[in-house]
Amino acid sequence: MKKKVEELYEKYAGDLHELSKYIYENPELGRGEVKAAKAHMELLKKNGFDIDEGILGIETAFIASYTSKKEGPKVAFLAEYDALPEIGHGCGHNILGAASTGAGLLLKEFVDDIGGEVLVYGTPAEETDGAKVDMAKAGLFDGLDIAMAVHPIGEKHMKSGTSQAMEAIRFEYHGKTAHAAGMPHEGINALDGVITLFNSINAMRQQVKDGERIHGIVSKGGEAANIIPDYAAADFYVRSDTRKNLGELVERVKNCAKGAALATGTQVEISNYEYTFEDLVTNKKLSELYVNNLKRLGVEEIGEGKETGSTDMGDVSYCCPVIHPYFPISKEALTGHSVEFAAATQTEEAKRGMKEAVMAMVLTGIEVIVDEKILGEIKAEFSQIEGK
């Protein structure tokens, strides 16, 4: 089986490298990934997939499917292809998308014999308003037996781990303008609201749980130094290991914001400026299959899963059994969200890492389709997840 998967990989390798390179050279921000989505859909369509595009009214979201004549499990691969402002594909979603589409193309070649259905989901805007959140809410992952996506990283393969639940919160302070030297007592300083918010959060940090993250920027701080600002704003991301713990932490952060308003005489408006992400629940049985397949391919070094950072794959993990492991695009450790990371997706190391990841995903998909017992274990584990 391994040999056949490898032969098939070689058949598609040229197309996959071209796809990754084209998207690398044409970076597009979340929900504007028109070229990237089109390139994925064309390749899938050319190889016999049916395409449903503009899913939920999101122009760059699609679902590609291939159903064999034999009934069987539904295996999905989730593609991402959004870039970051200024630094392009610093998160490597160009190669992530190519890997998922590649796994779809390869597994399709088997399902006429073994049965089942292969799907590739085009999921825009992972970095911002992750479309997987909308798709999860609409129930589009509910009927899947398993879903997989592998993310690039530096150095070595890593198991699927957890990710942090995350909320994106905007704080807008409103005050009153006045001449900062002539009539300061007439003004209400909105920037003081923001500064007090940062100081309150920084005081609180010492008493948060291990691994929790609160990080923000001042997005508006006033117009000129001689005018007391009547408007100032800050954007924050707040992260914790589970939705429940996140809820408690967010409450405390919001109290800091309210306290800052009271202390400075300002009014604060609190809103979400991007989607909230669930934490990622890895299906351990599915992860075990993937890791064993990597070992079968000769991969010796496989690191433990990551715990920090957030992804909309978390929302999918509450809908069906998922894994979200990492594959290496370099021999060195790399800093994520950097231009160096983007460039590394075009190296020979990246091609090797992607090949291993794609082959391991395909072998895992085959096992899940042919072995009812294994799928039963995966589903039993999934049914135990709390808060679905």
Ligand SMILES: [Zn+2]
């Ligand atoms: Zn990413």
Ligand SMILES: [Zn+2]
């Ligand atoms: Zn990223």
